[in-house]
Amino acid sequence: MEKKNDFFEQVWEVVKLIPYSRVTSYGAIARYLGTAGAARTVGYAMNASHRSATQIPAHRVLNRNGMLTGKHHFGTDRLMQQLLESESIVVENDIVVNFDQLFWDPNKELF
DNA sequence: TTGCTGACCGACG
């Protein structure tokens, strides 16, 4: 039977397409893939991103509030914030400042 | 094989 890992690969591909100093949300990616509501699966794909051959900038993927919900999965809690700050992204109280401006919607940018 | 869980989101009361 064919494996449906395409979903994961699609998620990873979109995440890798996120430009520098930009962020997006799990739901936006899920909706872009045509599976709105499967945002949890997108997050799960991030958790499994470690098995991807290429590096996945999972730190650029946040929830709709711009909160670093998955920071605990980066090994250390500050790693995710450090990575974001390293891209000139301001993080305050585990929330990305100017999230609206930094938000990169694949549904808009891509087609 | 069934059932539960998870880095989520939107709707409902």
Next chain:
DNA sequence: CCGTCGGCCAGCA
């Protein structure tokens, strides 16, 4: 405003 529930997909016991 806050708490709760259903839905989506994949991995594990």
